[in-house]
Amino acid sequence: xxxxxxxxxxxxxxxxxxxxxxxxxxxxxxxxxxxxxxxxxxxxxxxxxxxxxxxxxxxxxxxxxxxxxxxxxxxxxxxxxxxxxxxxxxxxxxxxxxxxxxxxxxxxxxxxxxxxxxxxxxxxxxxxxxxxxxxxxxxxxxxxxxxxxxxxxxxxxxxxxxxxxxxxxxxxxxxxxxxxxxxxxxxxxxxxxxxxxxxxxxxxxxxx
Amino acid sequence: xxxxxxxxxxxxxxxxxxxxxxxxxxxxxxxxxxxxxxxxxxxxxxxxxxxxxxxxxxxxxxxxxxxxxxxxxxxxxxxxxxxxxxxxxxxxxxxxxxxxxxxxxxxxxxxxxxxxxxxxxxxxxxxxxxxxxxxxxxxxxxxxxxxxxxxxxxxxxxxxxxxxxxxxxxxxxxxxxxxxxxxxxxxxxxxxxxxxxxxxxxxxxxxx
Numbered sequence: 001x002x003x004x005x006x007x008x009x010x011x012x013x014x015x016x017x018x019x020x021x022x023x024x025x026x027x028x029x030x031x032x033x034x035x036x037x038x039x040x041x042x043x044x045x046x047x048x049x050x051x052x053x054x055x056x057x058x059x060x061x062x063x064x065x066x067x068x069x070x071x072x073x074x075x076x077x078x079x080x081x082x083x084x085x086x087x088x089x090x091x092x093x094x095x096x097x098x099x100x101x102x103x104x105x106x107x108x109x110x111x112x113x114x115x116x117x118x119x120x121x122x123x124x125x126x127x128x129x130x131x132x133x134x135x136x137x138x139x140x141x142x143x144x145x146x147x148x149x150x151x152x153x154x155x156x157x158x159x160x161x162x163x164x165x166x167x168x169x170x171x172x173x174x175x176x177x178x179x180x181x182x183x184x185x186x187x188x189x190x191x192x193x194x195x196x197x198x199x200x201x202x203x204x205x206x207x208x
Numbered sequence: 209x210x211x212x213x214x215x216x217x218x219x220x221x222x223x224x225x226x227x228x229x230x231x232x233x234x235x236x237x238x239x240x241x242x243x244x245x246x247x248x249x250x251x252x253x254x255x256x257x258x259x260x261x262x263x264x265x266x267x268x269x270x271x272x273x274x275x276x277x278x279x280x281x282x283x284x285x286x287x288x289x290x291x292x293x294x295x296x297x298x299x300x301x302x303x304x305x306x307x308x309x310x311x312x313x314x315x316x317x318x319x320x321x322x323x324x325x326x327x328x329x330x331x332x333x334x335x336x337x338x339x340x341x342x343x344x345x346x347x348x349x350x351x352x353x354x355x356x357x358x359x360x361x362x363x364x365x366x367x368x369x370x371x372x373x374x375x376x377x378x379x380x381x382x383x384x385x386x387x388x389x390x391x392x393x394x395x396x397x398x399x400x401x402x403x404x405x406x407x408x409x410x411x412x413x414x415x416x
Contacts, residue, residue: 009283009302009383009385009393009398009399010285010381010383012285012300012381014297014298014299014300015287015299015300015379017287017289017292017299019289019292019293029241029243029255029257030255030256030257031241031257031259031349032241033237033239033240033241034293035237036289036293038289038375040287040375040376040379043375044375046374046375047237047238048238048289049237049238049239050289050290050293051239051259051290051349052293056294075217077218077220078347078348079223079225079248080344080347080348081225081227081244081246081256081258081348082258082259082347082348082349082350082351083344083347083351084225084227085227085242085244085258085260085351086264086351088351089222090222091222091223091225092220092222092223093344093347094217132394132395133394133395133396133397133400134397134400135400135401135402135405136288136291136301136400136401136402137345137346137402137403138345138346138350138352138402139286139288139290139291139301139400139401140286140288140289140290141239141259141290141346141350142290142346142349143290143291143293143294143296144346146402166254167246167248167251167252167254168248171223171248173218173220175217175218177217185217186340186341187340187341188341189341189342190217191217192341192342192343192344192347193343193344193347194343194344194345194346194354194402194403194406195345195402197343197406198402198405198406198409201406201409
């Protein structure tokens with residue numbers, strides 16, 4: 001591991017982890033739980049639940065363009081069923097386009113596919129540029145990686161987004177907005193999705 | 209809803225969501241799955257899985273202090289079992305302290321408790337300052353909210369962190385680092401936890 005900044009994080013000894021399945025997992029649904037029995041070194045075993053699914057990783061895409069001398073981004077709306085279950089009055093969030101990476105699919109390829117499905121911009125995989133390192137959004141719960149991309153789009157050459165044939169994506173809407181305005185809406189709490197704020201902040205580093 | 213920036217996000221009509229349980233959920237473990245049958249308006253019902261647990265929300269704390277004229281933060285190490293299950297060679301991440309909010313517990317109170325457990329800094333709830341709006345880290349999967357705090361600590365007045373009595377926290381280590389160095393380690397991919405990068409970037413807005 002190289003630390004370009006010159007300050008190394010301490011290398012911790014790799015923990016002597018042992019994990020075995022404590023119960024068979026029912027993989028018939030979209031999500032499933034791995035019920036594990038974990039031991040560290042010679043310690044007492046403890047129970048640990050991990051969420052999993054067929055497609056574990058996801059891409060987050062910041063589609064952007066210049067208009068009136070200002071960098072803009074394209075947001076999309078997303079109905080989030082878990083918010084509905086906690087009684088949120090407004091279970092629709094404004095987010096950057098994102099989606100799951102199918103098993104065997106390259107991250108950049110998933111980004112190009114999701115960009116077309118959700119935004120209606122048909123661009124090759126080679127147009128997808130990495131937007132900073134991959135991150136773990138909730139590493140205590142699922143092994144999911146978020147891979148971030150940015151891509152210049154032509155807002156006058158978009159087609160109607162075909163979606164992914166799901167009922168949720170049929171309801172999806174697009175909204176173009178100046179990058180600085182989108183960041184202000186993160187600061188005011190109107191944009192409430194973590195990956196969206198993180199990607200917008202990384203994009204701002206590129207387009208100050 | 210007020211939009212201080214002057215640019216309103218479109219108000220989407222609240223989706224006519226109906227959700228009912230498609231199967232009883234086994235709540236005997238730490239995590240459980242709600243298997244839902246969801247309908248939007250008069251559309252066809254579709255299956256949707258939501259992860260839940262007793263303590264849904266979490267706090268993220270940025271403990272900071274000045275040393276040699278530079279703002280520093282205290283990171284902690286965290287063994288992340290899900291990373292181990294995907295075969296990650298290094299399943300230990302460097303993160304800001306964080307933890308679940310117990311049912312009925314105030315966010316600021318959870319932040320003060322977690323700060324003591326993980327960092328060994330005993331500070332009152334009133335010292336916990338909000339670090340930007342609450343966010344949804346993975347709103348397609350769980351209703352979890354992340355609530356962000358920052359707090360000035362005295363690095364010379366820390367006690368040994370008592371942890372939460374779990375085997376995982378017994379392995380936890382602290383590491384003080386300049387804020388700018390921590391941000392450089394996010395950019396280089398050495399810090400790989402989304403909430404940590406987001407909180408460090410928000411803290412940098414306060415301490416430029």
